[in-house]
Amino acid sequence: MNSSHKPAADRRVSTTPLRVGVAGLGTVGVGVVEILRDHAAMIAARAGRPVVVTAVSARDQGRDRGISLAGLGWEDDAAALAARDDVDVVVELIGGSEGPALHLARATLGRGKAFVTANKAMIATHGPELAAAAEDAGVALAFEAAVAGGIPILKTLREGLAANAITRVYGILNGTCNYILTEMRTTGRDFADVLTQAQALGYAEADPTFDVDGIDTAHKLSILAALAFGGRPDIGAIHVEGIRHVTIDDIRFAEELGFRIKLLGVARMTDHGLEQRVHPSMVPLSAPVAHVEDVFNAVVAEGDAVGTTMSQGRGAGRGPTASAVVADLVDIARGCVTPGFSVPAAALGQHPSAPIEAHQGAFYIRLMVLDQPGVLADVARAFAVEHVSLESLIQRGRSAVEAVPVVLTTHATAEAALRRALDVIAALPAVIEPPRMIRIERSL
Amino acid sequence: MNSSHKPAADRRVSTTPLRVGVAGLGTVGVGVVEILRDHAAMIAARAGRPVVVTAVSARDQGRDRGISLAGLGWEDDAAALAARDDVDVVVELIGGSEGPALHLARATLGRGKAFVTANKAMIATHGPELAAAAEDAGVALAFEAAVAGGIPILKTLREGLAANAITRVYGILNGTCNYILTEMRTTGRDFADVLTQAQALGYAEADPTFDVDGIDTAHKLSILAALAFGGRPDIGAIHVEGIRHVTIDDIRFAEELGFRIKLLGVARMTDHGLEQRVHPSMVPLSAPVAHVEDVFNAVVAEGDAVGTTMSQGRGAGRGPTASAVVADLVDIARGCVTPGFSVPAAALGQHPSAPIEAHQGAFYIRLMVLDQPGVLADVARAFAVEHVSLESLIQRGRSAVEAVPVVLTTHATAEAALRRALDVIAALPAVIEPPRMIRIERSL
Missing domain, CATH: 3.30.360.10 (Dihydrodipicolinate Reductase; domain 2)
Incomplete structure (x- = not known):
């Protein structure tokens, strides 16, 4: 059936909740639990169904986190969340690219359940493998919170x-x-x-x-x-x-x-x-x-x-990061499952x-030079030999005994050529510190 | 069935295209056709299936628009696009809050087909009615292009x-x-x-x-x-x-x-x-x-x-607006149908x-006054009577014969009080132009 022709019943508010297990109750995990509690009605309206935390996992059950865990299932072992019958989707806020976080990701997706994470290191390292597992299972792998916290930039790029x-x-x-x-x-x-x-x-x-x-x-x-x-x-x-x-x-x-x-x-x-x-x-x-x-x-x-x-x-903090995690959960509750990396993992x-070295761009260069006759000519010659075109040059102050800064900016040039010029310049006797280079990034 | 447990087949790349009818071939309509042609493979990968224009409607079939219409169905009457068997979704780029655009919207949604528009006037006027029709049919009403062109701000707010x-x-x-x-x-x-x-x-x-x-x-x-x-x-x-x-x-x-x-x-x-x-x-x-x-x-x-x-x-122009229209089509191709206004129309x-008058905020005020003794005291008194607290006051220049500007900024105050003060000030003999007021909008 054409997906633009789903029956109306799919699109209305349902009473079947999306049941969430949260692994890791640090500041972000507590934020996720709070938002889903405090905004339950608003989120149900936006998600088309309730989104409720049913179980959590953390290191210390007794610790005061400022929220009540009454009525929530507890697992000492995060991976056990994936196996719970009352969990449809697992939120991973443990951190680390390997270890318990990765184990939990594999266990969750392996059971055909959606997986939401803020774990940039794990996604950067194992993202494609996890995306493939998610696609095999037909579930979501979502990681909006992994990049730029509260800014929904992954959704913006992908959709x-x-x-x-x-x-x-x-x-x-x-x-x-x-x-x-x-x-x-x-x-x-x-x-x-x-x-x-x-x-x-x-x-x-x-x-x-x-x-x-x-x-x-x-x-x-x-x-x-x-x-x-x-x-x-x-x-x-x-x-x-x-x-x-x-x-x-x-x-x-x-x-x-x-x-x-x-x-x-x-x-x-x-x-x-x-x-x-x-x-x-x-x-x-x-x-x-x-x-x-x-x-x-x-x-x-x-x-x-x-x-x-x-x-x-x-880009960080309880509210912004939890905001991104909950947005992923709302998408999942609605059944909007897009490939985490925009296209299928296999593609x-x-x-x-x-x-x-192949980078082409403009550069800022700061030299500390002894103010001797001919120094600037030597510097200019080193750039000219490499066809590096200068845009501006400032020499600040004059001193016969102390080094003075000379600041240059270049037009767009190949970084390899610039580096060769700087090697020559660094070897000049009057240049008494390694040249300092900062790339200029122009916007369109 | 829980929507986070859809079968894997739903999530893979399909070969069934989403077939698009475009009503209106001005600059944006041509842009939509071009993007879907030029980026066909990329968009199919992102949408999970091809998105192809199959039919178009515009006023003049013979006009040169810089693109080939060969192979596309043509309708003189836009509303006929909705009835075509080879059209799954209609893109409306005719404009106007009533008339042909509204007729097309109703016809499309009435046939249970998704509807995408850049028409802010129509959505501002008839949006809830159309959203309800879309929900009745279980299809999308999408209008990302209606606000801020290329910025996906509706998706950002909604999702x-x-x-x-x-x-x-x-x-x-x-x-x-x-x-x-x-x-x-x-x-x-x-x-x-x-x-x-x-x-x-x-x-x-x-x-x-x-x-x-x-x-x-x-x-x-x-x-x-x-x-x-x-x-x-x-x-x-x-x-x-x-x-x-x-x-x-x-x-x-x-x-x-x-x-x-x-x-x-x-x-x-x-x-x-x-x-x-x-x-x-x-x-x-x-x-x-x-x-x-x-x-x-x-x-x-x-x-x-x-x-x-x-x-x-x-916020406008061919590329940005077409970008927003195509993004809506990609969502529809994927089966991601969210209520256009975030929550169901009935809600x-x-x-x-x-x-x-109930607005609370700071204000900038510019007066043109004759530089006579006591003028500023009269002005200050008028604000004081209304409990409007001044943050700054600049009098620029001195002249016995010409009016000089007096510029004030206030702390946050009720607009009604500010207006009463300005009425008093406007009536002062030395104030020779109506006071100019601009609201100050502070960011958090």
Whole structure:
């Protein structure tokens, strides 16, 4: 039967609830339980049927989480949720790409039940396998909460922009880094100082590596790129640089040049294959993404029909993440089951990966040089030899004894050529620090 | 059968196409035909089955539209598309809230076929009736293209933010007005001058009333509010002011005060009922919506779980509008049929309407006064009597013979009180022009 001709009964409000098992009762898990309780009537109207939590699993049954667990089934072992007769769909909020989370995913899908997760590491690593298992079972694998929290960007890419060949998708995907960069700019304090503050405020982990070194952004980018370009997530293909080396000087020069520094994850289809990179980027102040500040996330998608779109919102936290999880549950309750990666798992290709050296773009360069005759001529010659065309050059201050900053921006050029020029420049006796390079990301 | 347990066969790629009839072959209709042809394989992969145009209807079969109509059925009468055996879903791009468009909608849904439209006027006027007909037939009524073109904001509100009680939704919904305001600000030219230019560029109609007087924005706002708050669209309840009276002076004072002037449509649930208004608004430069320029649209949605989100993109034109139409077709091809207004038509309430006088907010006021002793005291007294608290006051220039501008901003106050104060101020002998008032819209 043609699916646009389903009988009317399928489309009305049903009294048969979708029964949810929640694995992991941290802040997000508690948020999911709360939303489904507090907004039960509204969600039933939107979902066409009630969506109710029937069972939960966590480490410590006795812990006070600020919500009542009365009337809910309890499992010490998360995987047991999948087997419960009173659970139709499992929400996984345990975390970790392997171990209990992955075991639960396989157990749930293996039993022909839908699976919802916020677990970006697991989806980035095992997403296609799990998507195939979901399709075999004819159930949903949904992971809206895995990328950019409250922003329904996966739904937007997969459904809202389904008419478009995506040419580039990029964004601010880590709130911790955006908070740190925003604070550095507005207070003039350096990275280490702001990181300490972010840790005190709970915006950064005690071990901040995952965030500030770009790994979290890379996980999310791999998922965005998979949806946008119909390929398998490929963390290994991503060039990753974090924000530890961004200095106040660079932030100030950026503003002076009309840019703002953001940690971006960028995926772009090029003649050399799929380019995926995570690094601090200079974005023009005229670009909306430049004005996404503090802990907010944003994703820009460029489609051949729609042009440039941007969505922004909070990328983490109880409310935004639980909002995304519940949205997935509403889709499942309605019977809207789309392939997690836009196309069936079997159709997911492995795009050739464009090496970072093949990247074409403009660059910001900061050199610390001794102000000696001929230095700028030597620098300019090194760029000219590699056919790197300069857009601007600022030398700040004059000193016979101290190094002074020389800041350059280039027109679009091949990264390999730029790197060769920088190698030559770094070897000049008057250049006393390694050149600092930040890529410029222009918007359309 | 539980809808999360559908047999696997339902979820795989099918070879049964969804057959589309397109009524109206203007720029958007041609765009829809082109996208479905040019991206046939990609869309089949995303939709789970091919989506093909089988028949079209327009006024003049012989006209060159830059695409081949060979192999497509032709109907002189659009309504005949609904009756064709080779049409599963009709796309209506005729326009107009009544007449052929409405007739086609009723005919299509009456035959149990899905109906997709970009027709905001018709949906604002007849949306609930058509939604009820669609639900009776168990088919989709979809109108993503009716609001904010390429931005999938209806899907975002209806599905992506389904977990949230929406507290406020607002945005820049008319590209013509945003272009005019952006040009006025960046070039310093006045409204009439920029309007003429916009007409020459095709950004504004020969009769610009619909756009610049806020009517188009009101249509779109009524639909956004319906989805966000689960009520019937209610154009009559919207307070509407256009941009004809925005002056260069106001734009300059706005910048000086840290604001930018945007034509916003705002819907907010208040203690007095649903407040809906369309008017030029001062938005803080710190708000992302302030940086949405030119013909771009943006919608801000505030939800109780997700917080503040914003989506932006092109609101009109062939590509963006066709992108939205095709996205609706992909959903229908997949069998994802959600109620057009988020909840079943029968559940759509009629929210009590909050009068504009009950609006609570901050205001910008510009007075033209003769610089005589005691004028400012009289003005200040008029506000004090109404308990309107001033935030700032700027008097620009001094002249014994000419009027000088006095610009004030208020703290949040009731609009009724503000209006009473302005009535008193307008009657002061030294105030020689009617006071100019622009509401300030703060973001969270």
